[in-house]
Amino acid sequence: MNRPLIATFVSLILLPLVDASSADDAQPPRLSLWKNHAPIDGDKFEEADAWITVHRAEKGNGTAVVICPGGGYGGLVTGAEGHGIAQWLNRHGITGVVLEYRLPAGRSFVPLLDAQRALRTVRANAKDWGVDPSRVGIMGFSAGGHLASTAGTHFDAGDANAADPLNRPGCRPDFMILVYPVITMDESTHRGSRNNLLGAAPSEELIELFSNEKQVTSKTPPTFLAHALDDKPVPIENSRAFYNALQTKKVPAQLLELPSGGHGLNGYKGPMWDAWQEQSLAWLEPLHNIRNAVQ
Numbered sequence: 001m002n003r004p005l006i007a008t009f010v011s012l013i014l015l016p017l018v019d020a021s022s023a024d025d026a027q028p029p030r031l032s033l034w035k036n037h038a039p040i041d042g043d044k045f046e047e048a049d050a051w052i053t054v055h056r057a058e059k060g061n062g063t064a065v066v067i068c069p070g071g072g073y074g075g076l077v078t079g080a081e082g083h084g085i086a087q088w089l090n091r092h093g094i095t096g097v098v099l100e101y102r103l104p105a106g107r108s109f110v111p112l113l114d115a116q117r118a119l120r121t122v123r124a125n126a127k128d129w130g131v132d133p134s135r136v137g138i139m140g141f142s143a144g145g146h147l148a149s150t151a152g153t154h155f156d157a158g159d160a161n162a163a164d165p166l167n168r169p170g171c172r173p174d175f176m177i178l179v180y181p182v183i184t185m186d187e188s189t190h191r192g193s194r195n196n197l198l199g200a201a202p203s204e205e206l207i208e209l210f211s212n213e214k215q216v217t218s219k220t221p222p223t224f225l226a227h228a229l230d231d232k233p234v235p236i237e238n239s240r241a242f243y244n245a246l247q248t249k250k251v252p253a254q255l256l257e258l259p260s261g262g263h264g265l266n267g268y269k270g271p272m273w274d275a276w277q278e279q280s281l282a283w284l285e286p287l288h289n290i291r292n293a294v295q
Contacts, residue, residue: 028053028054028055028056028086029053029054030051030052030053031051031052031053031054031121032049032050032051033049033050033051033052033114033117033118033121034048034049034050034117035049036048036049038050038102038110038113038114039113040107040109040110041107041108041109041110048102049102050099050100050101050102050114050117050118051099051100052066052097052098052099052100052118052121052122053082053083053086053097053098053100054095054097054129055083055086055087055089055090055095055096055097055098056090056095056129056130057089057090057091057092057093057094057095058090059093060093060094060095060130060131061092061093061094062130062131062132062135063093063094063095063131063132063135063136063137063284064094064095064096064097064122064126064129064131064135064136064137065089065094065095065096065097065136065137065138065139065177066097066099066115066118066119066122066136066137066138066139066148066151066173067081067082067085067086067089067096067097067098067099067138067139067140067144068099068101068115068138068139068140068141068144068145068147068148069081069082069098069099069100069140069141069144070140070141070142070143070144070145071142071143071144072142072143072190072192072193072196073103073104073111073143073146073192073193073196073197074103074192074196075103076100076101076103077141077142077144078098078100080268081141081142081144081268082098083098084268085098085139086098088277092281095122095129095130095131097118097122099114099115099118101114101115101118101147102114103196104196104197105196106196106197106198106199106200108197108198108199108202108206108210111147111150111197112147112150112151112154115138115147115148115150115151115171116151116155116156116171117166117171119136119138119151119169119170119171119172119173120158120166120167120168120169120170120171121166122136123136123169123170124165124166124168124169133169134174135174136173136174137173137174137175137176137177137221137284138151138152138173138175138176138177139176139177139178139179140176140177140178140179140181141179141180141181142179142180142181142182142190142193142234142263142264143182143190143193143196143197144181145178145179145180145181145182145183146181146182146183146193146197146210146212148173148176148177148178148181149176149178149181149183149212149223149242150210150212151171151173152172152173152176152212152220152221152223153212153215153216153217153220154215155170155171155172155173156170156171156172157170157172158170158171172219172221173221174221175221175222175223175224175284175287176221176222176223176224177223177224177280177284178223178224178225178226178239178242179225179226179227179265179276180226180227180228180231180234180239180263180264180265181225181227181234181238181239181242182234182238183211183212183213183238183239183241183242184211184212184213184214184237184238184241185197185198185202185206185207185208185210185211186207186211188235188237188238188241189234189238190233190234197210198210212242213238213241213242213244213245214245216242216245216246216248216249216251217249218249218250218251220246220249220251221251222251222252222253222287223242223243223246223251223252223253223254224253224254224256224279224280224283224284225239225242225243225253225254225255225256226239226255226256226258226275226276226279226280227239227240227255227256227257227258228257228258228259228260228261228262228263228265228272229257229258229259229260230259230260230261230262231261231262231263232262232263233263234263236257239255240255243255252287254279254283256275256276256279256280258272258275258276259272260272261273
């Protein structure tokens with residue numbers, strides 16, 4: 001198995017509740033996923049919600065990406081790792097769907113249920129939103145990268161006979177873009193993310209289930225990863241382990257090892273930040289014929 005080279009860079013509906021903020025047509029709609037009746041696990045529910053904000057491209061190319069901001073599973077960085085990313089995607093014809101997932105506080109399946117619901121919702125509304133339901137990907141940063149990779153390793157085909165129309169589409173992402181992601185729940189993890197997701201004393205079974213490098217199969221979606229060599233909070237071993245697992249299962253994948261930038265890539269700006277954006281679009285081009293004419 002060849003290790004990826006450290007890159008050098010050149011310039012290089014069926015929808016519930018709409019939040020009141022969407023009343024202004026200039027703002028992208030923010031939509032409820034659960035109508036304040038959100039599942040926790042099995043038959044348990046809570047009076048809480050998750051939300052998606054749908055940034056549609058002016059000239060869409062049919063591709064959509066559900067965006068999972070980071071925040072250590074204890075908060076959500078919805079600016080630079082959410083709406084800012086959606087606006088960047090829009091400039092390339094891609095619909096960006098920012099997911100405000102519920103914070104787990106030890107309820108391990110809550111963020112995954114929200115991500116799955118978001119993917120189903122995009123597919124259920126694909127025609128109205130100008131999206132091809134076979135071109136719906138997911139992107140995540142840091143702990144949001146863990147959530148995105150969890151959605152890419154824990155999915156189903158939907159239930160065509162479900163009473164809830166939003167449970168009919170499948171929730172497998174068609175591709176993943178993971179930027180400095182938390183992947184494992186083992187020793188190389190970000191401890192705060194693990195504690196928030198799994199609790200202070202998780203079982204070995206739970207650690208295994210949410211160590212996504214151990215959950216890769218041949219059906220895991222094609223994946224682009226980017227990670228800085230000097231990332232201290234989330235070591236690059238996270239991305240390497242996932243990349244190696246994808247290679248073993250012969251899943252198309254690319255790992256961009258950035259020489260510097262740390263966690264957050266110098267505050268979401270500069271050549272390292274530009275590099276993953278440019279190269280992820282180049283990687284996506286042959287998969288989904290992404291138009292890159294608008295910079």
